[in-house]
Amino acid sequence: MAGVPRTWVRLPPPPPCFYMRSITHILALLVVLFLAALPAQAQPAGTVTFSFDGNVAQVPRFGSRIELMPVLQLIGAQAGYSQAAGTYVIQLGNHQIQITPQVRFALVDGELEKTNDAAVVSPGGIAVSESYLDRVILSPFAYHLERSGAGYRIAPGAMVAPVVTVRAAAADFGTTTTLVLTLSRHVAVTVTAGAGRELLVHFSDARPQLDGSLPMRSRRIVAIRAAANTLKIELAPGQGLLASHQLTGPDRVIVEVGRRPPTPVPTPVARARKPKRPTIVIDPGHGGADSGAVSASGLEEKVVSLAVATRLATLLKRDGYVVRLTRAGDETRALTDRTALANRLDAVAFISLHANASTVSSVRGAETYYMSLHDATDAHAAETARKENAAGAPGRRGGSQLDLILWDMAQARVLNRSALLALDIQRQLNSFLDLPDRGVKQAPFVVLTGATMPAVLVEMGFLSNPAEAGQLADPAYRQRLAEALARGIEEFLRSSS
């Protein structure tokens, strides 16, 4: 090439086919670019693939949570936001879920359900965790979440059965115990004897959630636990299932527990038994880590209640009663254990002693409480059950109706006698101690729940009132307080016998 002169010549314009080839190249380039962009669109960063019934949606993530609205769109649920209540209302078929951001509760078909975590406000409206989506959102609509590759598949069938709230109450009647399980909605239930001393109540397609608000007045039922779709009822030794049946209006399961009476063996001489002395259980309030109220001078409620309880026990023992304290020293005792002790001992009275406190130091006086069991909801449910049972619907067993009525009557009898005990104690406190009468009142105290005998809670004075705190610290005043309480208890027991 060396030595060859370079000449620059102007070329003629290219033929039209040249431009056509260029356009083809540009178009091909565009197509390549477009196709290269497509995978990025199918799964952009920060999204997760959800599939449902052949449809696919890319759902944005919000931190560790998932935007809820695209998932609801995918399953065809309707959602709305109530500005007034600050809640999202999700509807699919006959089911409705209400969720509030930042709150660990959801209303599922009108039932308040606790959740492990909360939904949060997100750019898309509201975002939830994977478990929240599965348990709270999809389960009531009879769907569940399955892992599918890098994403999820929403499949029919609730993996987590919807909750049914169960209120359990039991009462002993002679040699048998009636356990009433009131259900928040109708669910088919089967009751079987399990291994050992267990009874199994199996719920068809529902997850029982125990509501322990009603009393367990039984020595034959040790514990009730919910596990998946089953309630496990632990019985006392020697007890077994006698019968079970399901009633409606309200929906409930009646379980009869007891020991079949053995054939009596005739004895040549019936030995005369000494009459059993009645047992009284005194409960010194609080104790151990729970000091209760504390006065300005540092006097603790647990100390006052134990000091008066010990004196009261001495006085009652002197008068021929068997007395047991729920705690003999500075010990922590669960509230339910205290009543359980009285039930086990078949006590004739249960007295829980306390000292009060107010944020206002001028408040003073003593007051006595007894149990208030029937709130409006319970009363309404009981009334409905009574009316429906009285109507004698066909197919219902007379025995179970009778047991329910007996159970209600037993509760009413205990409450009436508790009221009399409270009145006798309050009268003695007023007249012998010159305390301002704050009267007898009813309230659902935890320590009185489940007592099968007359049971009261006495507030002996206010530790927040300097004058009364001074009195409650005085051994002589404690002795007078114990004497007044003993007179009240004995007056009640005399009049009841």
Add this chain to the structure above:
Amino acid sequence: MIRRVLLIVAVLVALAAIAFWALRPGGFARKTTASLTPVPAPTPTPAPETRVMLLFPGTDGALHPELRTVPLPAELNQRVRVIVSQLLAGPTARLLPVAGYPARLLDVFIDGRGNAYVDLSSPPQPLTGSFNELMLAYSIVDSVLLNCQELKGVQLLFDDHEVQTLTGHLDLSRPLALNKSFIAAQ
């Protein structure tokens, strides 16, 4: 000729951009499949002024009524919020505050069985004494139930949690019914 070719290229680029936008999440294609029907925010209308009865504790251990005229919405959840907020704001007469600490109303739920759940902030230190517990609970329970007669019970929650009891006395693990034994005889 070149100009015409450039025009065709520009149109193709524009079409490609439109196609790209339509296929991205939240684009045109998704909107057509949407079954979500957002509920529009209701037009705010002023709540009518209504006389309500609020119950505040007295030193006698009873609840005493205080009448107030407040804007009371028709919606039940909002009505409960107004009643509880008014109670937490404190009495105007010589009565005691409902709570022995500066309690805040966090939330209100209504379930399908006629129970209201009132979520309050927890006391900064543990409360003691059944008096404090009873007055806090029944000021709210009785005031709400007397002013919202479609409700049957009220349960108190603290910091989004159910509690068995606040001071070791009252059973707060379930909705409480109206308890008239705490309302002072007039």
